[in-house]
Amino acid sequence: MKTQIIILCIIALFGCVRIISLDDFLYEPTTVDEYLRYEDLVEWGTRFIIPDSLVESVVLSSMGSRIYGFFVKGNPDSVANNSVTILYCHGRGENINRYWVRVEYLWEMGFNVFIFDYQGYGMSEGSPSGEALFSDGREALTYVRTHPDVDTAKIVYYGWSLGTFVITYLAAEISHPASVILEAAIASATALLRDSGLLNLTGSYVVDADFDNEGRIADIGSPLLMMHGRADDYVVFDRHVPQIWDNAVEPKEFLWVEEAEHDDIPEVLGSVYHGTVIDFLVRHVLN
Amino acid sequence: MKVERNVVVYAVLVSCILLLQCGTVSSVKPLGVGNKSIVFSAGGPVAPVYDMDVPLPYSVLRYRLGLSDNTDIHVGIHPTMALFGNLGIDAGLTRHFMRSLGMRPGISAGLALYGFYDFGDLDHMRAYPELSMIFSYDIFRSSHVVYLGGQGMIQFAEPYIVPAAVAGGEFSLGRNFALSLETRWYAPTESSDDRVVDFRLTPFGQGALGFVLGLGYKL
Numbered sequence: 001m002k003t004q005i006i007i008l009c010i011i012a013l014f015g016c017v018r019i020i021s022l023d024d025f026l027y028e029p030t031t032v033d034e035y036l037r038y039e040d041l042v043e044w045g046t047r048f049i050i051p052d053s054l055v056e057s058v059v060l061s062s063m064g065s066r067i068y069g070f071f072v073k074g075n076p077d078s079v080a081n082n083s084v085t086i087l088y089c090h091g092r093g094e095n096i097n098r099y100w101v102r103v104e105y106l107w108e109m110g111f112n113v114f115i116f117d118y119q120g121y122g123m124s125e126g127s128p129s130g131e132a133l134f135s136d137g138r139e140a141l142t143y144v145r146t147h148p149d150v151d152t153a154k155i156v157y158y159g160w161s162l163g164t165f166v167i168t169y170l171a172a173e174i175s176h177p178a179s180v181i182l183e184a185a186i187a188s189a190t191a192l193l194r195d196s197g198l199l200n201l202t203g204s205y206v207v208d209a210d211f212d213n214e215g216r217i218a219d220i221g222s223p224l225l226m227m228h229g230r231a232d233d234y235v236v237f238d239r240h241v242p243q244i245w246d247n248a249v250e251p252k253e254f255l256w257v258e259e260a261e262h263d264d265i266p267e268v269l270g271s272v273y274h275g276t277v278i279d280f281l282v283r284h285v286l287n
Numbered sequence: 288m289k290v291e292r293n294v295v296v297y298a299v300l301v302s303c304i305l306l307l308q309c310g311t312v313s314s315v316k317p318l319g320v321g322n323k324s325i326v327f328s329a330g331g332p333v334a335p336v337y338d339m340d341v342p343l344p345y346s347v348l349r350y351r352l353g354l355s356d357n358t359d360i361h362v363g364i365h366p367t368m369a370l371f372g373n374l375g376i377d378a379g380l381t382r383h384f385m386r387s388l389g390m391r392p393g394i395s396a397g398l399a400l401y402g403f404y405d406f407g408d409l410d411h412m413r414a415y416p417e418l419s420m421i422f423s424y425d426i427f428r429s430s431h432v433v434y435l436g437g438q439g440m441i442q443f444a445e446p447y448i449v450p451a452a453v454a455g456g457e458f459s460l461g462r463n464f465a466l467s468l469e470t471r472w473y474a475p476t477e478s479s480d481d482r483v484v485d486f487r488l489t490p491f492g493q494g495a496l497g498f499v500l501g502l503g504y505k506l
Contacts, residue, residue, distance in 0.1 A: 019371075020371060195483050199442060201403065202411045204411055205368075234483070
């Protein structure tokens with residue numbers, strides 16, 4: 001028996017090099033040859049309200065790959081008067097085109113917005129991974145911080161879904177922003193596993209990406225606004241939000257939207273969404 | 288606008304969890320003192336993988352030894368976990384209290400301990416005790432057996448007990464081989480609603496139904 005046990009142990013130890021991981025399943029990018037074409041935007045409800053003259057196309061380098069983004073100068077007629085800049089990290093699906101409507105919301109509030117595609121998304125080269133997303137986020141932040149129209153004391157990080165992992169990484173480990181907005185945040189890769197699997201294994205068992213909002217949130221001292229749909233059946237409120245919210249430090253505010261699902265908080269809230277974001281940033285960034 | 292939910296995405300991801308207790312087939316017949324066998328089993332809850340609904344393939348390779356006429360012990364490794372770069376092992380003991388006789392079922396109870404580690408921080412180490420109880424019937428006094436029972440995996444987090452109901456059969460293939468086919472209802476105490484994985488078989492909206500296939504060889 002001793003021999004067989006030794007053989008089993010050797011076989012088990014042979015497995016200690018990761019041959020497969022589930023990281024790829026975290027991302028669902030689509031690629032494009034050109035951004036912001038009418039036919040690619042219209043399906044996402046884009047209103048085409050931003051003048052081209054306020055949109056600056058940007059190419060950055062991240063891990064040797066070119067990544068693409070857009071710096072949009074805020075609506076000059078707005079209350080916020082372009083003094084706040086939002087670094088926007090989008091979700092796991094599609095590319096910038098899909099999120100342009102979100103840029104429009106923030107633009108009409110009067111904020112400058114920088115949105116970029118992670119590696120493997122849109123026109124960006126490379127492949128998405130946890131390391132790549134964090135690298136892309138760092139490069140994007142460096143760009144924003146050195147942009148001549150940006151007041152570095154008034155940079156806000158805004159993440160939606162997968163993008164919240166990048167935001168908390170940047171805020172906790174790179175540079176504290178003026179404030180942080182998390183929309184439909186996932187607690188962690190571990191929480192995703194626990195959600196369906198029930199056992200309390202860690203996400204690191206199956207993915208390399210160090211996605212851990214519930215851990216990093218405690219290291220962010222910036223004012224926090226969390227938004228989440230109570231009807232979100234994708235990132236279920238009770239299985240993700242308390243884990244993040246309870247660990248977050250003050251000042252922190254929330255907006256739990258009863259009727260909203262994973263991807264429709266602004267649409268469900270309408271003007272309340274605009275009012276909430278503006279009010280939060282006016283109080284915590286502008287004043 | 289609706290997020291395109293790639294059901295494949297987390298299907299595989301989550302499967303790894305439920306499968307931990309699911310890739311094994313139950314030990315229903317005593318080996319006999321000094322006898323040894325190896326059993327390779329694979330399976331799990333049914334979920335979509337690349338547009339196909341299949342039992343997710345969590346695998347376990349076990350070595351069994353008969354300590355006495357009614358008591359077996361086993362140690363096992365988990366190849367699927369190994370592919371992810373993790374150490375997955377289990378060890379346990381099965382006591383066969385009663386043999387099947389006529390209408391009277393055979394009764395077996397087991398205690399096992401599963402251990403997992405990803406070679407990261409020490410707090411990534413996990414251990415889960417599991418208790419099981421199996422009732423079995425010999426089919427027409429043959430060496431084939433059908434059985435049903437339940438298992439409960441214990442953890443120090445909610446839910447503290449993750450149960451599974453099992454029903455299956457073990458069929459002799461000649462003198463040394465045995466084939467096991469087992470149906471498992473994973474976590475019937477937990478709602479299946481709004482899970483990140485789209486389990487295809489969810490009786491009464493609870494847990495997930497799956498299948499495990501095992502092949503044993505008497506050494």
